[in-house]
Amino acid sequence: MTYCLGILVRQGLVLAADSRTNAGVDYISSYPKLFDFSVPQERALIICTSGNLSITQAVVYTLERDLKVDATPNLHKLPTLYSVARYIGSQIRAMQDADRPWLEKDHIDYQCSFLLGGQVGEESPGLFLIYSQGNCIRATAETPFLQIGETKYGKPILDRTMRYDTPLELAAKSALLSIDSTMRSNLSVGPPITMVLYEQGSLEIRHRLLLQAGDPYLMGMRKHWELSLREAASRMPDIEWNYESPPEAPTYSDLEEQ
Amino acid sequence: MTYCLGILVRQGLVLAADSRTNAGVDYISSYPKLFDFSVPQERALIICTSGNLSITQAVVYTLERDLKVDATPNLHKLPTLYSVARYIGSQIRAMQDADRPWLEKDHIDYQCSFLLGGQVGEESPGLFLIYSQGNCIRATAETPFLQIGETKYGKPILDRTMRYDTPLELAAKSALLSIDSTMRSNLSVGPPITMVLYEQGSLEIRHRLLLQAGDPYLMGMRKHWELSLREAASRMPDIEWNYESPPEAPTYSDLEEQ
Numbered sequence: 001m002t003y004c005l006g007i008l009v010r011q012g013l014v015l016a017a018d019s020r021t022n023a024g025v026d027y028i029s030s031y032p033k034l035f036d037f038s039v040p041q042e043r044a045l046i047i048c049t050s051g052n053l054s055i056t057q058a059v060v061y062t063l064e065r066d067l068k069v070d071a072t073p074n075l076h077k078l079p080t081l082y083s084v085a086r087y088i089g090s091q092i093r094a095m096q097d098a099d100r101p102w103l104e105k106d107h108i109d110y111q112c113s114f115l116l117g118g119q120v121g122e123e124s125p126g127l128f129l130i131y132s133q134g135n136c137i138r139a140t141a142e143t144p145f146l147q148i149g150e151t152k153y154g155k156p157i158l159d160r161t162m163r164y165d166t167p168l169e170l171a172a173k174s175a176l177l178s179i180d181s182t183m184r185s186n187l188s189v190g191p192p193i194t195m196v197l198y199e200q201g202s203l204e205i206r207h208r209l210l211l212q213a214g215d216p217y218l219m220g221m222r223k224h225w226e227l228s229l230r231e232a233a234s235r236m237p238d239i240e241w242n243y244e245s246p247p248e249a250p251t252y253s254d255l256e257e258q
Numbered sequence: 259m260t261y262c263l264g265i266l267v268r269q270g271l272v273l274a275a276d277s278r279t280n281a282g283v284d285y286i287s288s289y290p291k292l293f294d295f296s297v298p299q300e301r302a303l304i305i306c307t308s309g310n311l312s313i314t315q316a317v318v319y320t321l322e323r324d325l326k327v328d329a330t331p332n333l334h335k336l337p338t339l340y341s342v343a344r345y346i347g348s349q350i351r352a353m354q355d356a357d358r359p360w361l362e363k364d365h366i367d368y369q370c371s372f373l374l375g376g377q378v379g380e381e382s383p384g385l386f387l388i389y390s391q392g393n394c395i396r397a398t399a400e401t402p403f404l405q406i407g408e409t410k411y412g413k414p415i416l417d418r419t420m421r422y423d424t425p426l427e428l429a430a431k432s433a434l435l436s437i438d439s440t441m442r443s444n445l446s447v448g449p450p451i452t453m454v455l456y457e458q459g460s461l462e463i464r465h466r467l468l469l470q471a472g473d474p475y476l477m478g479m480r481k482h483w484e485l486s487l488r489e490a491a492s493r494m495p496d497i498e499w500n501y502e503s504p505p506e507a508p509t510y511s512d513l514e515e516q
Contacts, residue, residue: 034334056346072286142403153273153411153413154414155411156411156486157414160484160487161487161488170488173440173491173492177491177494181417181418182414185410185413185414197499207499208405208501209499211500217495217497219352221494224493224494225490228486228490228493229419230419231487232483233415233428234428235482237475237487239427239431241455241465241466241467
């Protein structure tokens with residue numbers, strides 16, 4: 001499994017990914033899932049991948065190849081972030097066309113999904129989720145984060161803390177907490193964690209983080225978080241147990257008698 | 259969807275459930291999913307249900323009917339909590355036998371699962387998860403909570419706060435937070451919330467809670483929690499961005515050249 005997330009706030013973007021890949025619990029490996037295709041001063045482009053590894057690797061490969069042979073279109077020529085998202089979608093479709101019939105025969109999951117975050121020239125920063133079918137949605141001020149892969153464990157912390165006005169550094173901390181919550185609850189998501197922070201208008205990735213398993217910051221963060229949650233739970237007002245007798249509603253057996 | 263959880267700590271037990279049932283997002287109703295079959299001074303028995311509503315209702319019905327006609331076995335005659343769990347499992351199997359072929363024909367999900375928490379006579383309190391197949395597992399000191407239904411959103415808070423030595427009242431607060439996190443992130447889990455707290459050795463349920471949507475305690479709890487999480491995230495030590503240049507590893511296109 002994989003967990004990647006992107007957060008779009010007024011001050012910029014955060015994208016983060018774990019690095020665990022598994023084919024069953026007995027074959028677990030580590031692969032990069034966050035790719036930087038930025039051209040400093042011109043465009044910031046970060047891509048995260050989730051799903052069938054052979055498909056996502058093949059798509060990233062074609063993105064790189066198109067750059068190398070200076071194909072049109074490619075990641076560095078397209079004029080808007082949306083057109084970049086559609087172009088990635090078309091590469092996903094091409095790979096699904098090529099491989100899906102063979103994977104389907106053996107009931108192998110061929111689904112994949114991508115996050116694309118960045119900024120192209122004068123445009124505002126943007127964040128897209130590109131589906132296995134090649135279509136895409138974008139993050140908005142009302143829904144400032146997007147997730148792919150094993151998304152459920154890490155969603156509550158984002159739901160509780162993320163707003164479009166959240167400071168960028170706090171968004172990065174919440175992203176780490178969201179990934180750590182997922183790693184804590186699901187063994188198939190694991191370190192190293194990679195994360196980038198992008199400041200709106202900078203057209204350059206200036207903040208990158210790579211956290212290995214057992215990194216002191218990760219351990220410290222986890223301890224701080226667990227203590228804070230326990231403290232916050234203890235500080236909740238006492239429960240007023242309000243319901244002293246069992247429900248008065250007829251039971252199923254009562255109903256049968258009527 | 260449904261979310262129910264049980265927590266077993268040294269001081270006793272907490273069981274809690276939401277009340278939403280849906281057949282698609284356009285048919286959402288409210289049903290009780292937590293049932294009290296206790297006989298004060300003799301045995302405490304709480305059951306929570308999840309999954310196909312016609313199956314879980316039918317199983318609860320047969321449990322009630324067996325009590326009414328004084329069948330052997332029934333919930334009040336069995337000598338141990340484990341034997342009660344196996345008896346519930348056998349009723350699940352009977353209902354699956356009766357209905358599953360008809361449900362399967364129309365690809366209707368026939369799965370269900372049950373939580374059983376309580377204490378029978380001199381035994382220690384126990385907590386069981388009974389599967390759709392009729393078999394069961396029990397909570398232990400190492401894994402002091404069990405969940406059924408939509409379990410992922412509410413698991414991180416339990417992973418971070420629950421130990422076997424956690425005070426009972428704190429376990430109840432964490433259970434509410436776990437359900438509230440799930441409701442916040444997934445519309446198909448919803449109020450009213452029902453919860454019971456059982457003190458080890460009391461052989462009687464003395465604390466019951468019913469929280470309707472919009473209950474002031476629920477709203478206050480949610481606000482307190484969101485503020486606490488945001489505060490705790492802000493108080494995290496600043497991230498030391500440690501990774502100033504893109505990875506040195508060869509890209510896929512480089513590899514092709516070799």
